[in-house]
Amino acid sequence: MTKSVPHLAELPLERPPGCPFDPPAELASLRDEHPLVRLTFPDGHEGWLATGYSIVRSIVADPRFSARQELIHSPLPGPAAMVTPPPAAPGMFIKMDDPEHGRYRKLLTGKFTVRRMRLLTERVEQVVTEHLDAMERQGSPADLVAAFAQPIPALMICELLGVPYADHEFFRRNVAPLNKPDAPLAEQEEAINALGEYLYRLIVAKRAEPTDDILGELVTTELTDEELTSIAFLLLGAGLDTTANMLALGTFALLRHPDQLRALREDPESLEGAIEELLRYLTIAHTGARTALEDVEVGGQLIKAGQAVALSAGAANRDPLKFPEPDRLDLRRNAAGHAAFGHGVHQCLGQQLARVQMKVAFAGLLARFPSLRLAVPADEVPLRTDSDIYGVYALPVAWD
Ligand code: HEM
Numbered sequence: 001m002t003k004s005v006p007h008l009a010e011l012p013l014e015r016p017p018g019c020p021f022d023p024p025a026e027l028a029s030l031r032d033e034h035p036l037v038r039l040t041f042p043d044g045h046e047g048w049l050a051t052g053y054s055i056v057r058s059i060v061a062d063p064r065f066s067a068r069q070e071l072i073h074s075p076l077p078g079p080a081a082m083v084t085p086p087p088a089a090p091g092m093f094i095k096m097d098d099p100e101h102g103r104y105r106k107l108l109t110g111k112f113t114v115r116r117m118r119l120l121t122e123r124v125e126q127v128v129t130e131h132l133d134a135m136e137r138q139g140s141p142a143d144l145v146a147a148f149a150q151p152i153p154a155l156m157i158c159e160l161l162g163v164p165y166a167d168h169e170f171f172r173r174n175v176a177p178l179n180k181p182d183a184p185l186a187e188q189e190e191a192i193n194a195l196g197e198y199l200y201r202l203i204v205a206k207r208a209e210p211t212d213d214i215l216g217e218l219v220t221t222e223l224t225d226e227e228l229t230s231i232a233f234l235l236l237g238a239g240l241d242t243t244a245n246m247l248a249l250g251t252f253a254l255l256r257h258p259d260q261l262r263a264l265r266e267d268p269e270s271l272e273g274a275i276e277e278l279l280r281y282l283t284i285a286h287t288g289a290r291t292a293l294e295d296v297e298v299g300g301q302l303i304k305a306g307q308a309v310a311l312s313a314g315a316a317n318r319d320p321l322k323f324p325e326p327d328r329l330d331l332r333r334n335a336a337g338h339a340a341f342g343h344g345v346h347q348c349l350g351q352q353l354a355r356v357q358m359k360v361a362f363a364g365l366l367a368r369f370p371s372l373r374l375a376v377p378a379d380e381v382p383l384r385t386d387s388d389i390y391g392v393y394a395l396p397v398a399w400d
Helices: 025-033 053-060 100-112 114-119 121-138 144-149 151-161 165-179 185-208 214-218 225-255 258-266 268-282 351-368
Strands: 036-040 046-050 287-292 296-298 301-303 308-312 396-398
Touching: 046 053, 053 287, 053 296, 053 308, 100 114, 100 214, 100 225, 114 121, 114 351, 121 144, 121 151, 121 351, 144 151, 144 225, 144 351, 151 165, 151 214, 151 225, 151 351, 165 185, 165 225, 185 214, 185 225, 214 225, 225 258, 225 268, 225 351, 258 268, 258 351, 268 351
Parallel strands: 046 308
Antiparallel strands: 036 046, 287 308, 296 301
C-alpha cells in the first residue's frame, strides 16, 4: 500500500526569482507527482508535507488530525514552533480541537457573520475615504502599506474589538515578531508578554465598565478574564496583518497584470470574484500544520499517530486538478473553494470582515487613482519572505 515517496530535508520556502506571487517552484513539481511526501521538520521531527488540494482539504476536515499547540511541530524554521500563548491564558482556540475549540468558536461566530460584517460597510467606506484623502493630500509617490493597507484593517479590528487604536503602534511592533519564524525567541516572548498584559488589563477594565464592542459583549458571557485575553490576542493578531497584506500584495499583483487590472476597472461589478481569485493566487497564509491523533491512511500513505503534516495552502491553491491553468491570475475565473481561508472547523472566522474591507478598499483605491503605478522597479519591492504571512513590507506607488 505505502509507495515510496520523496523525502525533503526541509520545507522549500524560496519563491522563484522574479515571480513574487508564485509559491516555491519545488512545491509545484512535487504536488503534481507526489501530493504527499515525507518532510524533516526543523526540530528534527520526521513528518509529512501535503501540497495537493484534495489532500490538504481532507486533512484539515478530518478530526483524526489535531491542531493542538502542544502536538504541533512547526514546518517553518526558527523559534515560532515554540511560541506559547499569553501567560496564564488557556491557549488560543485556533490551536485547540473540538469540543474545546467549538465552545469558543460558538461564542464568536455570531459576531462575525456576513450580515454583521455587511452592516460595517458604511464605516469601512468612511475609513477608506479618509485614508485615500490623506494619501492624496500627501501627494505622489506614497508607500501604500503605511498609508493605506496597514492602517485600515488595524483601525477596523480595533474598533470592532474595542481596543484603543491610539495604541496601534504598540500592537504592530509586538505582533511583527510573532509572524516571523526567525525572530529571536526572547523577542517573541517579550512581545507575547507585553500584548498579553495589555489585553488582560483592557478586559478587566471592560468587566468593570462594559463597552459597546465585541470584547465588551464577551465580558458578559461565561468566559474568564484569562480566556478573554487569549481570544482578544488571537483576534487582534489575526486581524492586523492578514487583510493588510492582501491589500498591499493584491495591489502589487494587479499592477503587475495590467490587462487584468484594466478589465477590472471597466467592470467594477466583477470585484467580488476578483478578490476570491486574488486570495487563491496569492495565498498569504501559505503553510499550516496538523498532527495525526491515530494512524490514518491518506492518499495511499500511512501517516502514523503523532506524526505532523505540513500543509501548503499555497501549493494546494495552484493545483491544476482543481483550478485549470492555476498559475495564471484570471480575475474572471470561479475561484470558489480556494483554501486561502483554510477549511474545516478552523476555517477563518474573520473572512467576511476581510472580504468587506478588501471590497471597499480595492474599489476606493482604483476609483481614486486611475493612473496608479509602481514607483520603483518591481524587483525592488521588499517581500515578506521571512514571515509566515506573506506580502510586502512596503509598496511605493505613484499617480498623476
Ligand atoms: C485576507 C485575510 C485573512 C486570511 C488570508 C486569513 C487566513 C486564515 C486561515 C488560513 C485560517 C485557518 C488556520 C488553520 O486552519 O490553522 C484562519 C483562521 C482564523 N482567522 Fe483568519 N485570515 C484573514 C483575516 C482574518 C481577520 C480579519 C480576522 C479577524 C477577526 C481573522 C481571524 C481568524 C481566526 C480567529 C481564526 C481561527 C479560527 C478557528 O480556529 O476556529 N482572520 N485565517
